[in-house]
Amino acid sequence: MEGIIIDYPYMIDGNNHFKESVSYDVTTVRLPNKGAIKVEHTLRGQSYIYDLIKDGRAKFTSSYFFRNSSERAVDVIELKDIKVFEQDGEFEIIAEQEINFDFSYNPEVWPNIVAYENIDFNVDDKSGLNEIWEIGETISIGKYSRIASFGKLSFNTGNVNYLIDTFCDPELPDGTLSVKVTEYASEGEKPIEINCSQDIYDELSARPIVPTPRTAHDGFRGSIITQALTAIYAHMSNLENKEDDIHPGLLEHMNSLEDDWQSDSGFCPALAASKQYPYLVEVLKREED
Amino acid sequence: MAKLPRRIEENVWMKFGRDLLQSNNSEALDEQIKFLKACRDGNSALLEYLEPLLSDSNNLTGKDSTYVDIKLTEKEFRNPPEDTQEEIFENFKDYPSETLSYNGFWGYLIINLIRSEAIQASFLAANTGNNNQSGLVCLDYALSENAEAILVDATVRRVLRSMCNPAPRGKRIVFDDFVLGSSFWRWNFASRVSTALDRSLDMILNIMSVEMFGQISALLHANDSWLSHRNVLSGVVLFRESYNNIKVGTFKNYVTKLRFMSAWKAIEIQSPNDNFDDLVIIYQSE
Numbered sequence: 173m174e175g176i177i178i179d180y181p182y183m184i185d186g187n188n189h190f191k192e193s194v195s196y197d198v199t200t201v202r203l204p205n206k207g208a209i210k211v212e213h214t215l216r217g218q219s220y221i222y223d224l225i226k227d228g229r230a231k232f233t234s235s236y237f238f239r240n241s242s243e244r245a246v247d248v249i250e251l252k253d254i255k256v257f258e259q260d261g262e263f264e265i266i267a268e269q270e271i272n273f274d275f276s277y278n279p280e281v282w283p284n285i286v287a288y289e290n291i292d293f294n295v296d297d298k299s300g301l302n303e304i305w306e307i308g309e310t311i312s313i314g315k316y317s318r319i320a321s322f323g324k325l326s327f328n329t330g331n332v333n334y335l336i337d338t339f340c341d342p343e344l345p346d347g348t349l350s351v352k353v354t355e356y357a358s359e360g361e362k363p364i365e366i367n368c369s370q371d372i373y374d375e376l377s378a379r380p381i382v383p384t385p386r387t388a389h390d391g392f393r394g395s396i397i398t399q400a401l402t403a404i405y406a407h408m409s410n411l412e413n414k415e416d417d418i419h420p421g422l423l424e425h426m427n428s429l430e431d432d433w434q435s436d437s438g439f440c441p442a443l444a445a446s447k448q449y450p451y452l453v454e455v456l457k458r459e460e461d
Numbered sequence: 462m463a464k465l466p467r468r469i470e471e472n473v474w475m476k477f478g479r480d481l482l483q484s485n486n487s488e489a490l491d492e493q494i495k496f497l498k499a500c501r502d503g504n505s506a507l508l509e510y511l512e513p514l515l516s517d518s519n520n521l522t523g524k525d526s527t528y529v530d531i532k533l534t535e536k537e538f539r540n541p542p543e544d545t546q547e548e549i550f551e552n553f554k555d556y557p558s559e560t561l562s563y564n565g566f567w568g569y570l571i572i573n574l575i576r577s578e579a580i581q582a583s584f585l586a587a588n589t590g591n592n593n594q595s596g597l598v599c600l601d602y603a604l605s606e607n608a609e610a611i612l613v614d615a616t617v618r619r620v621l622r623s624m625c626n627p628a629p630r631g632k633r634i635v636f637d638d639f640v641l642g643s644s645f646w647r648w649n650f651a652s653r654v655s656t657a658l659d660r661s662l663d664m665i666l667n668i669m670s671v672e673m674f675g676q677i678s679a680l681l682h683a684n685d686s687w688l689s690h691r692n693v694l695s696g697v698v699l700f701r702e703s704y705n706n707i708k709v710g711t712f713k714n715y716v717t718k719l720r721f722m723s724a725w726k727a728i729e730i731q732s733p734n735d736n737f738d739d740l741v742i743i744y745q746s747e
Contacts, residue, residue: 178725235690235729241562242636242686246729274557286727316727316735356683420684420720 180313181301183221183285183320193217194300198234198283198322203270211269213249213283213322218263219300220293220311221285221319225265226256230287230319232267236279245279247271248286285320287313335421336364336400340373347371349396351403355411355418363419366400398445405441409433464556467523469514469565471632477514478621478628482614490610493617500582500620501600504575507582511572523560527569529553531579535595538584538623541644543666549641550648558649564635567625567642585623586616633682637675647674650694657695657733668702676709680716687720690729696736703737704744711747718743 181189183196194217201210213232215222224230228251236245249267257264273279291313295305305311313319344350349368357363368376375393408414408426414434415423426433431444469477481496483489499510514520529552537545553561560566574580583596586603594602602608603616618629625639635642648662651669655662669677677697681688688694697716701707707715719740722728728736 182725233727233730237686238559241558242681242689243558244686244689244729246690248730275559284727286730314726316731318725318727418684 180311180317180319181220181299181305182318184322188302189304190219190300191217191302194219194221196221196285196320196322198281200278200281207274207276208270208272209278209281211247211271211281211283213265213267213269213285215265215285215320216263217300218298220298222263222265222300223298224287224291224319225254225285229289229291230285232269233284233286234269234271235282235284236271236273237282238273238275238279240275245273283322284318287315287317287319290315335362335419335425336366337362338366338368338373338376340370341367342370344369349400351400351407353404353407353422355408355422357419357422363422364400364404368396372396398448401445401448402442405429405433405439405444409439409441464525464560465523466525466527466556466560466566466569467521468527468560468563468569470520470522471563471565471627473514473520474565474568475627475632478626481617481621482628490613493613494604497586497600497603497613497616497620500586501597501604502582504578504582507575508572515572521569527566528573528577529570531574533574533580533584535581535584535587538580539587539589539640541640546644546648549645550652553645554649554652561642561645561649562635564625564627564632564639567635567639570641571624585620587623588619636678636682643674643678646678647671650674650677650689653691654695654698657691658699665698668698673701676712680713685716685720687723687728688716692731692733693719693728693736695733696728696740699733699737700740700744703741707744715740715743 183190183194195215197214197216199212201212203210211234213234215225221230225232231251232249232254234247236247238244247269249269254265254267257266291311293299293311295301295307295309295311297307299305341350344367346369349366349372352365352367354363354365375389376396405426408422411418418426429444430447431439433439433444481489481493496510499506508515529549531545531548533541533545541549571580571585575582581596583600586596586599588594588599599616599619603613621629622634622638625635625642627634630638636646637643647669648666651665651674652662654669655665658665677688677694688697697719700715701712719728719736722739726739728739731739
């Protein structure tokens with residue numbers, strides 16, 4: 173798979189292109205008694221994206237995916253339907269979409285902010301950008317480029333959390349889990365299934381996995397995930413065909429690993445899994461010290 | 462108010478097929494033979510066989526009619542002519558598209574076509590492969606005294622596929638292996654493209670041949686569902702119209718590259734002509 177390099181500042185969870193004061197948030201709600209969902213986009217903080225939306229040169233969009241029939245649709249919010257709030261140095265744009273559809277289940281939603289014309293601007297202190305972008309630098313963005321994405325409901329980001337379904341199998345002995353990888357699962361499906369015993373399931377459900385463990389429980393939860401990832405990576409590295417017909421999110425995740433999973437030799441699933449949670453290795457080192 | 466056509470519940474329909482496909486089990490083989498005999502003995506016998514499935518109201522859902530007024534020969538059932546495809550599309554085009562993606566909807570339609578004598582139960586077993594044998598011949602082979610279990614199983618699988626049962630090939634059978642379903646979806650997508658490009662449906666169907674739709678459908682239901690955005694699919698159709706000699710593998714490669722592009726570019730919003738231009742750029746850069 174070819175790498176994609178985006179040479180303009182765009183906003184997506186964790187890429188640090190923008191100051192902390194700038195954020196893009198989206199919520200979706202199924203409306204009771206109606207075949208419709210409501211999608212609310214909220215952009216906060218002063219930024220070049222804020223200015224573009226206010227001027228109608230960029231727009232909020234939502235792409236919908238109906239899994240059973242692989243149908244997609246897209247809705248765009250026009251300038252007249254956005255609400256702009258500016259007060260005491262606070263900047264906020266809110267826009268709501270109500271989408272009617274005749275499906276009994278909710279679609280997967282991928283919200284974006286898209287440039288609607290070719291854009292050129294010079295970075296200044298109102299652009300909302302982090303220091304990796306220099307003041308005075310000229311930025312060019314092509315028409316229809318995505319300048320912000322809300323990854324929460326996206327299923328092709330490669331974030332492994334979006335790829336896994338976890339189930340409890342009460343018949344499994346305590347402390348055990350099994351992992352099933354369906355690498356050819358289609359785009360809207362989750363390719364990884366973790367079946368675990370009740371105690372493991374409770375542990376995973378208790379609270380989210382935290383980036384830095386504070387307690388033995390945090391460490392335990394992390395190690396469960398590391399164990400599952402090891403099984404997943406072992407499965408993937410044993411595939412004969414490592415490119416065609418692989419679930420795009422899973423492929424994205426595998427390609428994001430530090431080590432080359434497609435290498436015929438030298439890929440160690442356990443080591444690659446531990447690198448996903450380096451704090452575990454750090455904890456072990458501290459124990460040794 | 463959206464129509465809610467009567468259909469067999471998806472899990473029930475899947476279980477019906479799976480129960481028939483249990484291998485290495487003599488009881489299952491007996492059941493397979495019983496099923497094929499019912500197909501051989503005619504419509505009433507098959508409906509009688511299906512009675513336990515259909516008489517339990519928990520197995521069915523929906524209230525509106527699931528029927529189309531057609532009568533088909535065996536050849537037409539296996540390869541519906543364009544006018545039959547059009548009748549099916551016109552009859553169901555206003556139904557919720559979710560319904561049209563359910564195997565249980567099409568399975569129930571086939572049962573209704575058998576009930577109304579629009580098709581014969583034996584058609585379900587016809588082999589359109591290299592052998593091109595009629596359903597009756599295939600059933601007679603499978604039911605002959607010295608037929609091997611593997612032949613019985615293969616015939617049962619073929620009958621199930623003809624009934625849009627997902628057990629043999631998975632739930633996406635409705636879009637590819639099951640010909641009435643795939644015909645409907647070809648017309649459905651062609652109709653959307655016709656609107657987007659403001660060109661006649663006939664013209665789009667000519668470009669989006671059964672073969673081309675087969676390629677598109679395979680991509681749509683694997684990793685390239687981006688194609689189903691109207692503007693994207695319309696761009697792809699324009700591209701295929703201009704570059705109709707491209708091999709299937711190469712075409713698939715171009716579509717995959719367009720998907721990569723969708724990571725940063727809103728191809729779902731740009732016009733069909735813009736998507737066509739992007740595909741041409743991909744083509745020329747090869």
